[in-house]
Amino acid sequence: MGPRVKIDPRRLLDLLSVAKHRSFSAAAAAMNVSQPGLSRSIALLEREVGAKVLERGRQGAQLNAMGRALIFHAEALEALLERASEDIRLRTLGLEGSVKIGVTPITAAGIVPRALEILVKAAPKVHVSLTEGLDSEIADMLRRGHLDLVVSRIGSGSNDPELEEEELFYSDWGLIMRVDHPLSTRSFVRLSDLKDVRWVLPAGGSAFRQQIERLFAASALGWPTRSINTNSILAIKAIVMSTDCVSLMARGLVEVEVAAGRLRVIPLKGVGSQRPVGMTWRRNDKLSPIATRLVEILRRVSKDELIVPKQGPEVRRGKGRRRRRSGFP
Structure with a gap:
């Protein structure tokens, strides 16, 4: 292993400012420092890490691979300092x-x-x-x-x-529906029983959506084409309570509505745990x-x-x- 690299944290914040503003002049103006002073700071940073961190061109200053690696730590440092300032402010308020x-x-x-x-x-x-x-x-x-x-x-x-x-x-999967839904008298259901229902399902980008996609992919149904998609749990429950739509959810998320007689949860068999x-x-x-x-x-x-x-x-x-x-x- 080579010698440990020592980096002045102030230079990381200078690099972050240049990256945000994409030019030395704009970053210097935002920080209320001179442009030559900011350039010297970045030059010292490059000397500390032993590599260039920025590429200067017609479109301004652009991070290279080393710069992008350092920016992650610069952003974490900035967030840490902001949290320290916020904690001090909160403590002054009692x-x-x-x-x-x-x-x-x-x-x-x-x-x-x-x-x-x-x-x-x-x-x-x-x-x-x-x-x-x-x-x-x-x-x-x-x-x-x-x-x-x-x-x-x-x-x-x-x-x-x-x-x-x-x-x-x-949690186990549960099929949620309004209390007078045609399926509400069942003691349990399987996905194969649900070919003709209309669904309310999570939209893209969530782990819950990805897991449900795998669940349907492993079944004979495939992804439901008759579905409403939203990442709002409140919206899912509200739609299910007022329509014939059904959805998949953990019982703990609907215990209030179940106790109030607004929703029914039926165990879903053959799909494993969430x-x-x-x-x-x-x-x-x-x-x-x-x-x-x-x-x-x-x-x-x-x-x-x-x-x-x-x-x-x-x-x-x-x-x-x-x-x-x-x-x-």
Whole structure:
């Protein structure tokens, strides 16, 4: 191994500014520094890493491969500094700190609200920021340091070296419908029974959609052509309650509507369990005390889910697995 490269973090932020503005002059103006001073900073950065990081041409300054590799860390550094500034601001207002969570529509309507209820009762001075998005979107925000924790379906096999996952629980598939639907008297159904129904299904880009696509691909049905597509759990439930459409969902996501007599859930046979719901965080970063507290609450709440139990949650590290260790990530 060669000598360890030492990089001045200020030069990473300078590189990020040039990359954002695509020219030295615009970046210098935005940072309120001189253009020659910014050029010297980038030159020193290139000396530190031993390679060029920008290509200068008619279209301005463009990142090369080395520059793109550094930008990931520059964005994470910028996000970390922004979080530090935000935490200081919150503490001056008398708050304890903040936690930023990424969720998908499924977890936004399920386990996360229950965990947050416990958290804010135990720590009322905590500031919570919740971002809902597609799996790929919130995973990217997590990598770049804009989120502390993501709660979503996990186990897609990506083996991202930057991220670590922990399984919380598994759910069985259920077919949801309005209570007076023609199928509502059945004790269970199979996909082969559903050739003529109209579906409400998740739109593209989510892990839930990908899993349902595999489910239909493995059946004789193929992907339903008679379907309404949305990534809104609330919209899916509302459409099912007011039409003859059906959908696939975990029972825990519709327990309120089932208890109120608005929806019926019928077990779906022969399709196996859904992918696990779990937590994801950056592998090499230490979680804040508030995020650590939320992780433990999520573990406790997950035990109360309507789940198909497995032999305890597991942590995924790279391509291997091991059982969840005691304590916090």
